[in-house]
Amino acid sequence: MFGANLTVFHPTVFILLGIPGLENYHTWLSIPFCLMYIIAFLGNGALIFVVLNERTLHGPMYVFLSMLAGTDILLSTTTVPKALAIFWFHAGEIAFDACIAQMFFIHVAFVAESGILLAMAFDRYVAICTPLRYTAILTPMAIGKMTLAIWGRSIGTIFPIVFLLKRLPYCRTNIIPHSYCEHIGVARLACADITVNIWYGFSVPMASVLVDVALIGISYTLILQAVFKLSSQDARHKALNTCGSHIGVIVLFFTPSFFTFLTHRFGKNIPHHIHILLANLYVLIPPMLNPIIYGAKTKQIRECMAHMLPIWHFALLNEMLTTVLANNSHRFPHTFFLAGIPGLTAAHIWISLPFCFMFFLAVTGNGVLLYLIKTEHNLHQPMFFFLAMLSFVDLILSLSTLPKMLAIFWFGATAISSYSCLSQMFFIHAFSAMESGVLVAMALDRFVAICNPLRYATILTPVVVTKIGGLVVLQGVVLTISFPSLAHRLLYCGSHTIAYTYCEHMAVVKLACGATTVDNLYAFAVAIFLGVGDVAFIAYSYGQIVRTIIHFSSPEARAKAGSTCTAHVCVILFFYGPGFLSVVMQRFGPPTASAAKVILANLYLLFPPALDPIVYGVKTKQIREQIFKIISSK
Numbered sequence: 001m002f003g004a005n006l007t008v009f010h011p012t013v014f015i016l017l018g019i020p021g022l023e024n025y026h027t028w029l030s031i032p033f034c035l036m037y038i039i040a041f042l043g044n045g046a047l048i049f050v051v052l053n054e055r056t057l058h059g060p061m062y063v064f065l066s067m068l069a070g071t072d073i074l075l076s077t078t079t080v081p082k083a084l085a086i087f088w089f090h091a092g093e094i095a096f097d098a099c100i101a102q103m104f105f106i107h108v109a110f111v112a113e114s115g116i117l118l119a120m121a122f123d124r125y126v127a128i129c130t131p132l133r134y135t136a137i138l139t140p141m142a143i144g145k146m147t148l149a150i151w152g153r154s155i156g157t158i159f160p161i162v163f164l165l166k167r168l169p170y171c172r173t174n175i176i177p178h179s180y181c182e183h184i185g186v187a188r189l190a191c192a193d194i195t196v197n198i199w200y201g202f203s204v205p206m207a208s209v210l211v212d213v214a215l216i217g218i219s220y221t222l223i224l225q226a227v228f229k230l231s232s233q234d235a236r237h238k239a240l241n242t243c244g245s246h247i248g249v250i251v252l253f254f255t256p257s258f259f260t261f262l263t264h265r266f267g268k269n270i271p272h273h274i275h276i277l278l279a280n281l282y283v284l285i286p287p288m289l290n291p292i293i294y295g296a297k298t299k300q301i302r303e304c305m306a307h308m309l310p311i312w313h314f315a316l317l318n319e320m321l322t323t324v325l326a327n328n329s330h331r332f333p334h335t336f337f338l339a340g341i342p343g344l345t346a347a348h349i350w351i352s353l354p355f356c357f358m359f360f361l362a363v364t365g366n367g368v369l370l371y372l373i374k375t376e377h378n379l380h381q382p383m384f385f386f387l388a389m390l391s392f393v394d395l396i397l398s399l400s401t402l403p404k405m406l407a408i409f410w411f412g413a414t415a416i417s418s419y420s421c422l423s424q425m426f427f428i429h430a431f432s433a434m435e436s437g438v439l440v441a442m443a444l445d446r447f448v449a450i451c452n453p454l455r456y457a458t459i460l461t462p463v464v465v466t467k468i469g470g471l472v473v474l475q476g477v478v479l480t481i482s483f484p485s486l487a488h489r490l491l492y493c494g495s496h497t498i499a500y501t502y503c504e505h506m507a508v509v510k511l512a513c514g515a516t517t518v519d520n521l522y523a524f525a526v527a528i529f530l531g532v533g534d535v536a537f538i539a540y541s542y543g544q545i546v547r548t549i550i551h552f553s554s555p556e557a558r559a560k561a562g563s564t565c566t567a568h569v570c571v572i573l574f575f576y577g578p579g580f581l582s583v584v585m586q587r588f589g590p591p592t593a594s595a596a597k598v599i600l601a602n603l604y605l606l607f608p609p610a611l612d613p614i615v616y617g618v619k620t621k622q623i624r625e626q627i628f629k630i631i632s633s634k
Contacts, residue, residue, distance in 0.1 A: 119146050341501065447544055
């Protein structure tokens with residue numbers, strides 16, 4: 001009877017509000033949340049994969065590291081997908097049992113991660129203070145027992161909280177002003193005394209974590225004593241260097257978690273949305289940064305990542321190039337090396353952050369545009385067909401360059417096979433030429449729509465639009481298909497290091513020690529054809545458009561006609577502005593690439609794909625309406 005009465009007071013669902021007070025910014029907040037989750041999931045997954053597949057990493061330190069990565073995936077996956085569902089689709093409902101389960105896994109992962117960091121501190125203590133007994137102390141049996149102890153303590157500590165929450169009656173509101181189910185946040189919805197919940201939730205988990213912090217502090221005290229007794233400065237530096245990653249992870253984990261824990265319980269004067277933001281950052285920042293720190297600071301992991309990372313290649317084009325150009329293979333190097341950004345090698349990790357963010361924007365934004373144009377029937381018009389082509393071209397440009405750039409920045413994976421380099425060269429130049437052609441087609445569309453509006457449907461018929469699209473693709477392929485062949489025929493007897501983050505035609509040609517006149521002239525001709533020919537056509541179209549708009553009698557009509565061209569003009573500036581500067585510097589600049597020159601070349605391939613969908617999403621009414629329609633329908 002008592003159990004039946006309790007179930008009456010259990011709500012069927014709770015409703016998570018996300019971040020109260022910042023509802024209008026949920027969509028914008030979802031962008032960094034989603035990016036951090038992707039980095040956390042892929043980074044920790046890559047660490048686990050590397051540790052499992054590389055026998056040289058089957059040591060105690062890396063076993064604990066793979067456990068940490070698995071716990072980070074559990075912690076972020078338990079919280080972030082639901083938070084994104086709230087931000088994007090207002091899907092705040094969560095079943096009572098699902099809420100309890102989410103709370104359980106969040107707290108278990110937190111206590112387990114604390115225990116794993118303690119185990120890693122013990123590993124460093126044994127490795128530095130008693131190195132000769134390292135393998136005798138940290139045997140597979142000992143590691144297995146430590147693993148069982150870590151997870152046994154975590155589950156045993158948190159499991160009573162499930163019963164403490166289930167025993168409470170919930171006769172008040174079922175709304176949780178949070179983005180995930182947290183123990184005290186759920187308990188406060190009960191209409192009964194929650195003193196036991198407060199004291200258990202504060203004392204028992206915190207006691208476990210505080211013991212871990214104390215033991216970690218003792219371990220590092222002993223480590224420092226042992227290090228300072230070493231006679232060699234190099235030995236001291238090497239010993240401390242092995243602890244750098246672990247100390248960074250400790251600071252990242254305990255600092256925000258303690259601050260979040262204390263402000264949640266004692267920070268009465270802090271705005272509630274600050275509490276929630278801190279709580280979300282505590283489950284996002286450590287899982288995101290841990291694999292980056294260990295990947296950047298641990299030599300063995302860096303080397304294994306670089307070795308196992310698949311080189312960016314396109315198998316079909318590689319096979320074609322191998323067949324067509326095999327007779328010159330004796331003069332062509334087997335491998336090139338991409339230097340990244342010369343002069344800024346030490347800052348590669350920091351440079352990778354905006355690069356990764358722009359890559360995320362490019363893939364997400366262009367993917368959303370393609371989905372909208374495909375699924376919404378009222379967007380099946382010439383203007384949006386060309387916009388879909390632009391989004392597809394931007395996606396290919398991003399995917400052809402950014403993954404390899406990030407591999408260079410994060411793992412030092414500079415090597416790229418010669419045919420992969422030629423493949424990347426072709427796709428970069430071909431799709432850059434296609435993007436120029438798409439912008440010409442879009443200028444034609446605006447010209448017809450404004451200068452001949454009554455004949456728009458009869459001029460830009462589906463057949464005509466398809467032919468224009470075919471010509472754009474044909475132009476890109478025909479003009480650039482010779483670039484790999486021209487580069488392959490040259491003799492490379494000097495350095496094989498390309499002072500860029502990707503294989504650009506002239507950057508590769510400058511490594512050759514033979515005559516490159518043909519390459520220079522052909523590349524210059526293509527640049528003139530695209531840069532002058534396409535730009536001249538776009539300029540002529542807009543000249544006619546401006547003439548037509550000026551003759552409109554109504555200021556409203558002029559403003560309306562001009563506003564339909566705004567997004568296209570912005571995209572033209574994004575593409576041709578850095579594009580012209582990059583082409584001029586690559587062809588007429590010094591043989592060695594400066595940092596500014598390489599950064600500009602990267603921005604030329606980064607800015608348009610990242611900003612084009614944002615510009616069209618903000619400035620184009622039909623796309624805005626479809627996005628709001630989908631969001632509101634959810």
